[in-house]
Amino acid sequence: MTDRELIAIAAGMRQYAYAPYSRFAVGAALLCEDGRVFTGCNVENAAYGSSLCAERCALVKAVSEGIRGGFAAIAIVGSGADHCWPCGACRQMLYEFAPGLRVLAANREGAYAVCTLEELLAHGFGAASME
Numbered sequence: 001m002t003d004r005e006l007i008a009i010a011a012g013m014r015q016y017a018y019a020p021y022s023r024f025a026v027g028a029a030l031l032c033e034d035g036r037v038f039t040g041c042n043v044e045n046a047a048y049g050s051s052l053c054a055e056r057c058a059l060v061k062a063v064s065e066g067i068r069g070g071f072a073a074i075a076i077v078g079s080g081a082d083h084c085w086p087c088g089a090c091r092q093m094l095y096e097f098a099p100g101l102r103v104l105a106a107n108r109e110g111a112y113a114v115c116t117l118e119e120l121l122a123h124g125f126g127a128a129s130m131e
């Protein structure tokens with residue numbers, strides 16, 4: 001799976017976004033090392049704080065299927081001209097299961113930039129922090 005292919009899957013998920021409040025549709029695709037892909041979109045709520053980002057949607061779909069590790073990359077495609085980097089809550093949630101994850105942040109045209117999650121969440125708090 002190439003970066004471009006993963007981004008195309010994430011872009012395709014934008015059509016399922018439920019974003020009547022922000023009008024900012026986001027799609028995500030989480031790639032496992034074995035080639036499986038878990039997808040997600042943002043799901044908003046009238047109580048705005050109860051809204052869910054596309055990245056956490058994809059992650060919890062994987063974890064709820066018993067997949068807790070072996071994640072290789074996540075692609076995120078937003079509706080803006082800027083790359084759609086994950087919010088702080090998503091960085092923290094992803095860090096729990098995949099601190100070394102490659103993060104592909106794309107804009108609405110599919111142009112993208114790459115970072116590791118450890119770069120995005122420096123000195124992150126994880127299970128090892130409580131040992």
Ligand code: THU
Binds near residue numbers: 026041043051055090
């Ligand atoms: N959003 C995501 O789904 N992922 C991101 O990386 C950034 C923001 C969503 C949350 C909300 O539904 C909308 O985009 C505007 O913030």
